Amino acid sequence: MSGNVRQRKGDKSSNLKEFQNENIETKQKKGTSFCPRLCLFLVTSTILMSVGLVIAALVLPSPITPRPYSLPSPPPKLEGPLAPNTRLQDATRLFENEILGPESIFVNKEYIYTGTADGRVVEIFKGKQRTLARLGNPPCGGPENEPHCGRPLGMKMDKDGYLIVADAYFGLFKVNVATGDFTVLYNSTSTPISSHFIRLMNDLDIHSDGTIYLSSSSSKFYRREFPYIMLEGQPEGGIYAFDPVTSHMTQLLGGLYFANGVTLTKDGKYLLIVETVKCRILKYHLSGIESGKLEIFADNLPGVPDNIRRSSKGGYWVAMAAVRHQGMFNPVDFLAENPWFRNLIAKFILKSLMTRFFSAILPEYGLILELDGQGKIVQSLHDPSGKVVPSVSEVEESGPFLYLGSYALPYFTKLLKK
Numbered sequence: 001m002s003g004n005v006r007q008r009k010g011d012k013s014s015n016l017k018e019f020q021n022e023n024i025e026t027k028q029k030k031g032t033s034f035c036p037r038l039c040l041f042l043v044t045s046t047i048l049m050s051v052g053l054v055i056a057a058l059v060l061p062s063p064i065t066p067r068p069y070s071l072p073s074p075p076p077k078l079e080g081p082l083a084p085n086t087r088l089q090d091a092t093r094l095f096e097n098e099i100l101g102p103e104s105i106f107v108n109k110e111y112i113y114t115g116t117a118d119g120r121v122v123e124i125f126k127g128k129q130r131t132l133a134r135l136g137n138p139p140c141g142g143p144e145n146e147p148h149c150g151r152p153l154g155m156k157m158d159k160d161g162y163l164i165v166a167d168a169y170f171g172l173f174k175v176n177v178a179t180g181d182f183t184v185l186y187n188s189t190s191t192p193i194s195s196h197f198i199r200l201m202n203d204l205d206i207h208s209d210g211t212i213y214l215s216s217s218s219s220k221f222y223r224r225e226f227p228y229i230m231l232e233g234q235p236e237g238g239i240y241a242f243d244p245v246t247s248h249m250t251q252l253l254g255g256l257y258f259a260n261g262v263t264l265t266k267d268g269k270y271l272l273i274v275e276t277v278k279c280r281i282l283k284y285h286l287s288g289i290e291s292g293k294l295e296i297f298a299d300n301l302p303g304v305p306d307n308i309r310r311s312s313k314g315g316y317w318v319a320m321a322a323v324r325h326q327g328m329f330n331p332v333d334f335l336a337e338n339p340w341f342r343n344l345i346a347k348f349i350l351k352s353l354m355t356r357f358f359s360a361i362l363p364e365y366g367l368i369l370e371l372d373g374q375g376k377i378v379q380s381l382h383d384p385s386g387k388v389v390p391s392v393s394e395v396e397e398s399g400p401f402l403y404l405g406s407y408a409l410p411y412f413t414k415l416l417k418k
Contacts, residue, residue, distance in 0.1 A: 063225075064232040064346045066339035069257065071279055072300035075324045075333060081377045082302055082325075088366040088383035091404060091413035095129060103407040104154045104203065104307060106163070107398035111177070113163055114405065114412065115152025119145075121165060121175060133180045135167050143224040143352070151223050154203030154214070154261075154307070158244075166201045166214055168223035172242060185212075186242055186249055193240065194251050200226065203307055205264045205271070212242040213252075213271050215259040227354040229258050231335070231342040233277055239284065253284065253294065261307030261394070263316065265373075272297055272316065274305045279324065279332070281308065281375065298375035303367050304332060306407070307394035311370055315378065317395035319404070320367040331361045355408070364390035368404065381415075389413055 078084050101117030112124040113132070118140040123132040134140075136150030151168040158164055163175040164185075171188035175181075188198040196219045204214040218236045221228045229236070237259030239252045253259075257277035264271055273282040283297035303320030311317050324332045335342050349357050364386025370379045383389040394405035397417075404413045 060347045062343050062347050063351070064228050064343065065234065066231060066342045066346075067233045068339045069233045069277065069336055071324075071333050071336050073333070074326055075330060076300060076302040077326045078302065082380050084384050085380075085382050086384065087381040087418070088368070088389040088404075088413075088415065089385070089387070091383075091388055091415040093388070093411045093413055095124070096411040098410075099129065099412065100410045101407055102405050102412040103393045104152075105394055105396040105403045105405045105412060106155050106157060107396055107403060108157055112403070113155060113157075113177070115155060115165065115167075117141075117151065117408075119149035119151060121152050121155075121163070123177065131180075132163075132177065133173075133175050133182050135165070135170055135173055135182065143355070146224045147222065153201070153223075156204060156206050158206055158210070159208075164204060164206060164212060166204045168200050168202065171198070171201060172204075172212065172214065185244065185247065191249070193249055194254075198238075198240070200229075202259065203261045203274075205262050207264060207268055209268075210244055212244065213262055213264065214240050214242065215262050215273065216240060217258050217260060217276075225351065225354075227358055228346060228351075230277060230358075231346050233257065233336070233339065233342070237275075239271070239273060252292075256282075260305065261309075261319075263308045263310055266310065266314065272308055274308050274318070276304055276306065276321075277336075279304060281305065281318070281371075283375075298371055298377075301369070302380075306392070307405070309394065309396055311397055313370070313372075315370055315372040317397060317402070318369040318371060319392035319394050320369070321391050321393060321407070322362040323365045323367050328363070359408075366390055366392060368392050368395050368402075 076082060099116055102114040106113045114122050116122055119134055119136045120131045121133040122129050137148050139145055140149035147169055150170050152165050153168050154166040156164055163177050165173045165175055172186040174183045174185050188201055198216040199219055199221055200217040200223050202215045202217045204212055206212050216238045218229050220236050235255040235257050237256035238254040241250045241252055257275050259273055260276045261274040262271060269287050271284045271286055275282055279301045280296060281298040283295050285291050285293040302325045303323040306319045306321045309317050324330045366383030366386055366389030368381050369377050372378050392404050393407045396403040400417050402415045402417060
């Protein structure tokens with residue numbers, strides 16, 4: 001009997017193993033049949049999505065006509081006068097969350113003037129700000145309001161004490177700093193030049209003879225569309241001269257790649273012009289036997305330059321809106337070399353999100369340069385972390401301080417020179 005019992009126990013054990021083996025085989029069969037279905041679904045979906053994107057890329061209209069252009073290669077190394085430091089981290093933020101986008105700054109003794117993203121020309125005196133003038137009409141506050149609210153950019157004071165302001169949308173203004181009253185010197189919305197309009201009046205400087213030299217970044221796109229200027233890469237920028245006596249505007253140069261900051265040399269013989277898309281600075285001869293000649297003043301800069309201003313040492317301060325250098329993935333150079341990719345960005349990224357997109361792909365790295373009179377970099381000030389100064393639009397030197405502007409930040413900064 002005991003033998004039979006053992007035999008039955010063995011049979012049960014054998015049956016159990018057979019059942020487990022069959023169960024495992026069944027699961028494996030189910031798994032092998034499930035995996036091909038999932039893989040087939042994923043592959044098919046990927047192919048369909050890819051085909052759909054290709055068709056959309058071909059069919060969807062593009063707001064730009066991208067043009068191939070090149071930048072000097074390789075970009076600069078951060079060494080020598082470009083060696084990284086933390087000088088900009090010593091800067092102090094001023095009027096944080098009170099002033100948005102103070103792109104250009106002008107200092108006259110104890111008074112500071114700037115233009116803001118909500119269309120105001122602001123005067124700052126002894127730590128208090130007031131709205132000196134509003135060149136457009138409210139409501140103001142966002143990019144969608146700029147066409148009727150205005151966007152004050154470059155500004156300088158003339159010899160009579162009036163603040164001359166370039167508004168990106170409306171043109172050239174003369175502001176009485178005592179009363180806030182203003183006069184339109186040139187209306188860019190209604191007065192064409194050489195059969196085209198200035199869509200984005202940007203920066204200016206004033207000659208000792210009274211002539212106002214100013215830049216136009218584009219004759220196609222408005223300021224709130226400025227990423228399209230970068231993406232398109234077309235030479236739509238220009239330089240103009242305005243005679244305040246005759247109120248006549250003359251085009252001096254065309255065919256520039258995002259003409260931006262301008263400044264006259266101390267002797268008034270030359271005009272230096274920032275060509276943002278090309279990451280360089282040009283030198284235009286205003287007088288002499290070479291009058292009208294255009295040459296490169298500084299090339300292959302370690303960033304995307306914005307405004308340029310004279311320094312107390314006889315050179316120039318150049319603000320960098322973004323950086324480009326060796327040892328990093330460089331979106332600036334990549335986009336320059338790949339117009340097809342610029343076209344895709346313009347097609348698939350909403351215009352309202354374009355500025356945020358650029359902010360996301362460009363590293364936060366504060367950088368300003370000081371050039372000598374021949375365009376050579378003599379020093380650079382950095383904020384590698386971007387925590388205090390993530391980008392700079394202008395450097396205005398006044399006494400022992402540097403004032404750093406920004407086209408997007410809710411403050412400007414003040415730095416004690418060393």
